[in-house]
Amino acid sequence: MRALEAAKLVAHGRGGLALGPVDVNVLPGEVLVVVGATGSGKSLLLAALAGLAPSTVAHDLSVGMVFQSAALDDACSAFENVARATRARRVPAPDEAARTALVSVGLGDALATLPRQLSGGMRRRVAIARALAVAPELLLLDDPTAGLDPRTTREVLALALPSGPQAPPTVIVTHDVDEVVPRADRVLVLSAGRQCFLGAASLLASEPALACYAPRRGTDDVHAEAW
Amino acid sequence: MSARVASLGGASRAALTWWRLPPGALLQRLDEVVPRSVPLVIVTVAAVGCALADQAARQALRLLGDQSFIGPEYIVLGVEEFGPLVVALTLSLRVGAGFAAEIATLQSESTLDAMALFGQEPARRVLAPMGVALVLGAVALGLVGFVAWELAGMATLLLRSEVSPFTFFHPEAVRGAGVVLMILKCAAAGAIVFAAATHAGLAARGGAVAVGEAATKAVVGAVLGCLIMSAALDMLWFLARSP
Amino acid sequence: MLVALGEAVGRRAGDIGALLLSARRALIAGSRLRVDLTETLRQTDRLFVDALPLFTVASVAVGGVVAMQGLNYVARYSASEVFGWAAAMSAYRDVGPLLLGCGLAARVGARTTAELAVMAARDRLDAVRALGIDPEPAVVWPRLVATVACSVLFWAPACTLVLAVAFVVASLVGDQRLATSVWSVASYVHASTLLQGLVRMVLFGVVVGLASCHAGVAVATSEDRSAGAIGRAVYAGAVLSLAGVVMTNAVLSLLGGTG
Numbered sequence: 197m198r199a200l201e202a203a204k205l206v207a208h209g210r211g212g213l214a215l216g217p218v219d220v221n222v223l224p225g226e227v228l229v230v231v232g233a234t235g236s237g238k239s240l241l242l243a244a245l246a247g248l249a250p251s252t253v254a255h256d257l258s259v260g261m262v263f264q265s266a267a268l269d270d271a272c273s274a275f276e277n278v279a280r281a282t283r284a285r286r287v288p289a290p291d292e293a294a295r296t297a298l299v300s301v302g303l304g305d306a307l308a309t310l311p312r313q314l315s316g317g318m319r320r321r322v323a324i325a326r327a328l329a330v331a332p333e334l335l336l337l338d339d340p341t342a343g344l345d346p347r348t349t350r351e352v353l354a355l356a357l358p359s360g361p362q363a364p365p366t367v368i369v370t371h372d373v374d375e376v377v378p379r380a381d382r383v384l385v386l387s388a389g390r391q392c393f394l395g396a397a398s399l400l401a402s403e404p405a406l407a408c409y410a411p412r413r414g415t416d417d418v419h420a421e422a423w
Numbered sequence: 424m425s426a427r428v429a430s431l432g433g434a435s436r437a438a439l440t441w442w443r444l445p446p447g448a449l450l451q452r453l454d455e456v457v458p459r460s461v462p463l464v465i466v467t468v469a470a471v472g473c474a475l476a477d478q479a480a481r482q483a484l485r486l487l488g489d490q491s492f493i494g495p496e497y498i499v500l501g502v503e504e505f506g507p508l509v510v511a512l513t514l515s516l517r518v519g520a521g522f523a524a525e526i527a528t529l530q531s532e533s534t535l536d537a538m539a540l541f542g543q544e545p546a547r548r549v550l551a552p553m554g555v556a557l558v559l560g561a562v563a564l565g566l567v568g569f570v571a572w573e574l575a576g577m578a579t580l581l582l583r584s585e586v587s588p589f590t591f592f593h594p595e596a597v598r599g600a601g602v603v604l605m606i607l608k609c610a611a612a613g614a615i616v617f618a619a620a621t622h623a624g625l626a627a628r629g630g631a632v633a634v635g636e637a638a639t640k641a642v643v644g645a646v647l648g649c650l651i652m653s654a655a656l657d658m659l660w661f662l663a664r665s666p
Numbered sequence: 667m668l669v670a671l672g673e674a675v676g677r678r679a680g681d682i683g684a685l686l687l688s689a690r691r692a693l694i695a696g697s698r699l700r701v702d703l704t705e706t707l708r709q710t711d712r713l714f715v716d717a718l719p720l721f722t723v724a725s726v727a728v729g730g731v732v733a734m735q736g737l738n739y740v741a742r743y744s745a746s747e748v749f750g751w752a753a754a755m756s757a758y759r760d761v762g763p764l765l766l767g768c769g770l771a772a773r774v775g776a777r778t779t780a781e782l783a784v785m786a787a788r789d790r791l792d793a794v795r796a797l798g799i800d801p802e803p804a805v806v807w808p809r810l811v812a813t814v815a816c817s818v819l820f821w822a823p824a825c826t827l828v829l830a831v832a833f834v835v836a837s838l839v840g841d842q843r844l845a846t847s848v849w850s851v852a853s854y855v856h857a858s859t860l861l862q863g864l865v866r867m868v869l870f871g872v873v874v875g876l877a878s879c880h881a882g883v884a885v886a887t888s889e890d891r892s893a894g895a896i897g898r899a900v901y902a903g904a905v906l907s908l909a910g911v912v913m914t915n916a917v918l919s920l921l922g923g924t925g
Binding site: 270 | 528529537539542543628
């Protein structure tokens with residue numbers, strides 16, 4: 197696994213939105229959480245890292261991404277949504293990889309189901325399965341818990357955030373500070389397209405202007421939860 | 424704007440090499456464009472033909488006392504003028520709105536971005552099959568429309584004037600150049616509807632409202648484009664035939 | 667194949683039944699003056715201004731079509747003295763209203779469907795009802811009346827533009843003199859021709875208004891209220907409007923006189 201190195205990143209989005217310069221260096225197995233107000237450039241940062249928006253990013257890592265809206269093709273089944281990605285990315289035994297990924301997120305019974313027939317949480321799981329099935333070298337998650345109940349939020353995060361040194365570098369954008377930030381190694385706070393904090397989550401509470409991004413519960417609480 | 428034009432350009436390039444498109448996707452789009460449009464094309468072309476045949480027959484009888492010459496004129500009008508135009512407007516309203524709504528939904532839910540990210544080439548898999556199906560389908564529907572036009576004329580004359588329907592049956596009036604013009608108009612209409620639907624669909628941002636707006640814009644753009652195209656080709660056609 | 671055909675016929679029959687019911691409710695509301703007049707005027711103003719560019723450009727294009735159509739016959743039968751009459755018939759009564767009806771379906775109808783569908787999908791119609799206001803006279807019927815009003819308001823200027831463009835194009839592209847064309851109109855065109863054209867536009871407005879309002883409001887009774895459902899509603903409204911316009915045109919042509 198390689199690290200993500202994107203120093204002094206500058207990007208341009210739709211409607212004149214500009215981002216940067218921002219430093220996004222993430223080691224393998226590390227989770228970087230990006231927080232900030234609506235319109236601060238969080239989603240633009242992910243789009244830039246994924247190569248979907250014009251930017252100065254020049255990494256050659258293969259990317260897996262979970263979009264905020266799940267971004268599934270409603271015209272084909274959950275399995276086909278994942279299998280098309282594994283086939284296009286030339287994953288060895290692509291259909292088997294897709295099936296395994298869907299089973300691993302608990303959707304073994306919904307392989308033939310159309311995405312529009314699934315609940316919001318299940319659609320998000322299909323999207324996670326697709327992102328993980330292509331064995332990405334960089335994992336990007338755009339607000340994967342938006343609109344989910346607390347139990348589903350925890351299940352989705354457990355599936356989407358791989359752990360250990362062999363896990364890919366992961367960047368996650370979120371508004372769910374309490375659930376996501378305790379699982380992060382570092383936090384990046386954006387404001388109006390600018391980087392205004394980058395460091396350990398524990399340091400957020402000491403910055404009065406950024407205290408709103410500090411979780412109300414600690415890492416130990418999160419890890420102690422029974423799933 | 425430039426991203427939209429680039430996507431449209433990518434889809435058009437992919438459509439030009441249509442034999443490399445996924446056959447399943449192309450067949451599915453052809454099925455959406457041709458068989459499902461046939462009833463509407465038949466109804467609209469026949470209704471317009473019926474109205475025109477009736478008026479032509481009555482005016483001819485009133486002014487000249489003779490209906491025998493309107494058959495060849497009616498058939499030429501169906502091949503070169505109203506057949507392709509009505510098919511173009513039908514495609515604009517039926518398929519243009521549907522394709523624009525589908526592209527807008529895919530765009531506003533980031534599905535096209537996701538497809539691009541996972542290497543699925545949305546221009547080749549989603550957009551180009553729509554374009555090829557629209558161009559081929561428009562030509563096929565033009566031929567279906569012409570048959571409906573002719574039958575509507577014959578039926579109208581028989582029912583209204585009790586004149587032999589064969590007054591309208593003049594296959595010799597169909598000229599090769601007229602058929603080429605019809606095919607050209609239909610193909611151009613397919614391309615215009617595709618461009619309008621893709622351009623409006625790719626501009627969609629922000630959910631249901633954006634999808635509704637995209638479908639509306641696509642219909643307006645396609646109707647306008649087809650009317651202008653028809654008038655422009657008619658002028659070129661007239662000038663080309665003028666001594 | 668037969669099953670699919672039966673389903674399609676069943677759906678269309680259902681649409682026509684629902685349209686007739688909507689028409690009945692609209693008539694009753696209109697006869698009791700249960701239509702919000704201020705909202706109707708606001709919608710008319712908005713839809714008219716919104717559709718003005720389309721109708722202007724479409725009229726120019728239709729004028730070109732009418733001119734080329736007429737010139738073919740002028741060239742073939744040396745009938746330059748009836749060109750103006752034939753072009754006026756086309757512009758005011760036959761081709762003009764038909765193509766403008768298609769334009770009405772495309773711009774005004776599609777927009778009305780999209781707006782009502784979004785309101786239905788986002789529960790805004792229910793919100794209006796929760797305030798103790800009946801959404802039909804307050805929201806739906808004003809759009810229907812505004813569509814008819816737009817159709818009438820556009821008829822004279824748009825058809826006159828069609829005719830003017832046809833005359834200019836015929837004089838530029840062919841050898842048709844402007845004075846001969848104008849003389850032909852003055853000599854041969856009767857007021858009844860114009861009246862028939864106006865009646866057509868009124869009926870096209872009613873058809874497009876009913877079809878577009880019906881397709882938009884139908885989203886409220888559907889379980890699917892996604893973005894795709896809005897798109898499908900616009901598509902259904904456009905198809906229903908187009909079919910309605912051409913069928914109405916055919917019936918009026920068969921019933922109408924020779925002008």
